[in-house]
Amino acid sequence: MNEQPPQNHESLLAVFDREMREHARPDGPGVRVERTGDVVRQAGAAHDWNGVVWSSPDLDAVRADAAIAAQVAHCVERGYDEFEWKLYAHDRPADLGARLLAAGFEAEDPETLLVAPVADLPTEVVLPDGIRLRTVRDEADVELMALAHEQAFGADRTRLRHQVLARLKEDPDHFVGVLAMAGDEPVSSARMELYGGTGFAGLWGGGTVQEWRGRGVYRALVAFRARIAAERGFRYLQVDATEQSRPILQRLGFTVLGTTTPYLYRPTS
Template identity: 35%
Template sequence: MTDAALLALYDSQLRAEAEVADADEVAKMGPVWAATFPGRGRGFVTYSHIPAGTDLDALIQAVIEHYQRDPRVDHFEWKTRGHDDLPALDETLRRHGFRFEEPETVMAGPVEAAITAATPPPAGHIVERAATADAIREAETLAGRVFGDTAEHSSRRADELVRRFEDDPGSFEMWLVRDDSGEVVCSGRVDFVAGTDFAGLWGGACDERHRGLGLYRAITAARATSASAKGYRYLQSDCTEFSRPILERAGLVPITTTTPAVRTLQGRQATCSVSWTV
């Protein structure tokens, strides 16, 4: 499949409603979807298409007022894409008080490529699927340490994933690598996006002492294998510049970019970071 065809499939299957399926609450506001995650104090705004001629000032202001009415939300992200034909969107978001974070690369590719690109983990390292809440918490503790999150943020994130694991265990899997002491040294999640051909790769983290050993590629292959067994044909991930080379070696290609635009609500202090990429 060509890169353009992958992008078209991404646009048709993974935007808007599919992105907010795990939200606690979702409001449809014109062309955008505004999701709320009370446990994280966070909102998330996305869309599949904003028609030409839309009054962006009015739309953005309506979204801001929507979240201002909810005291549980202290910040929200408006997800932008580099290939959208919306030249005035970034400027308008900035004018309404949004702060743009670092751009991320949207990667996609066939599951088979990630499976065949894998190499066995080195001696003393074991790849396994997290089968208990405690194992998920171990994985999130590692990720929090790697990403420099606060203990509160890591704990909130772990609580959220444990709730998903208990309430809807088929929606995702956490995969991890243990060293010979039993410590989790690499981890990553795969989300199974119902009704699409895609599984999403998120939250990849590897302990600095264990990098360069192929561990992240190994858990990418494990996640791809599991996704393939469930009938998913493609993988997708929003990644940082650090993870992009690893995902490219696993057969994923860049199809667009996304830059989180973050708005902190007046008088409220954001309690955790917004983005969670690989």
Template identity: 40%
Template sequence: MNSPSGQTPAGVDATSLLAAYDDQLRTDAETPGALAVTRLGPLRLVTFAAGRGFVTYRDLAGADAATIRGFVASALAHFRDDATVTSVEWKTRGHDVAPGLHEALVDHGFVPEEPESIMIGEARLLVADVPLPEGVTLRRVTAEADVRAMSAMADEVFGDDPATSGHADSILHRQERDPEMELWVAEADGRVVSAGRLEPVPGTQFAGLWGGSTRPEWRGRGIYRALTSARARSALERGKTYLNSDSTEFSRPILERSGLVKVSTTTPYEWRR
């Protein structure tokens, strides 16, 4: 639960941050915008718009390998029975006690994606005056055309097809159900070059930083950090103390330099019909 250098910043209790993450964020707070949530033992089987299934849990309740294999089989059967679900993500965490989970997921057709770092820290640490490149501006967006342009940029960055991913429709649906969610973009010459969401979590001290993406040719110029600072300011205005993010290796160093701490890892496993 330390930074890559092996040292947790002075005054930061990574163990307490991880406990707050488990207690406050691994509940219904993790699935805003869900169309349906079904409980299966400790699991939450979630259906989102655009045919997306999602599996999460607070922990696996001390289950052994055989029981966990049964959870995987039953969860997949649940989603297979819903013809509208075309993909399922099973969200794992590196600090969980989960004997045999990797093997069970792979045997049932789930494919592990790249691990990400679970980053947590105080929102105030990310507030900074970051100079932007000439011609680049930041703003919060709500109009459908802007949301679709933001989503298309993110799809292109992550190698998805905007025409078929369904991500824009999902975000628009979320926006209707969760007006507290904020969508932020950086633009140059009217073109979205970076974007990210802020998701305040009701009833908790947290707001999440999600969907961070920047076009490759615009990276390393302070734009993502400026977007992060703008979202941190907004989180503080909403009374949130902590920010959390599942970060790729592009964004982790930026958040780490701002004072966030890597407390664990998360690896999504993906199944497609």
């Protein structure tokens, strides 16, 4: 883990594709990563994240359609309510997104893939007045984390609560959760996945409630997690960023490597 990280776009993207996609690790207890045909997918229970994380870079039209059909069948066979194909802008064939749509997948909003060498990032935590940070340690903290996430993103908190509780109970060494608190109220939450066997840690969440946005809470959460990643010897931080957080991350030293779009398949009942 002590080798010098590559600095150019192509090299960083190649490292990311190899370590985080083609040789992906399970993102939680009870799930597994499978290479089947031309794709690598994660498979778990219905409440886990299930989907394709990598497809062969030489995938052609015929093999792409066959791979898509196989993943749809896998989704139906496992009884999933939802299955995701995580498509990156450089994936092939060039019309893979259109082929997923034709097979019944639905495209969500694209996000920007950003990566930064940990050594290049600020790790000093600067907080606005009235805010303190604390790590997520127990079930009560998980409830606060899920509440902050729901209020910041307007998303249901059920799946996040389940996943974080499972990580704390069964794999706490590869997970960091953090809360930003204003008094007794959670105003932001974030998490970091530490991908053992790779040089990468992933930043997730980081949503802040409306009244606390623009005051540096998000930057403080990034610095807090970057410091922990550095202490544990990880070389890179990776983020799938919304347009709200992308400019902040670029100012902090992250490099844009492309975009990623979730394509979701939801079987009809």
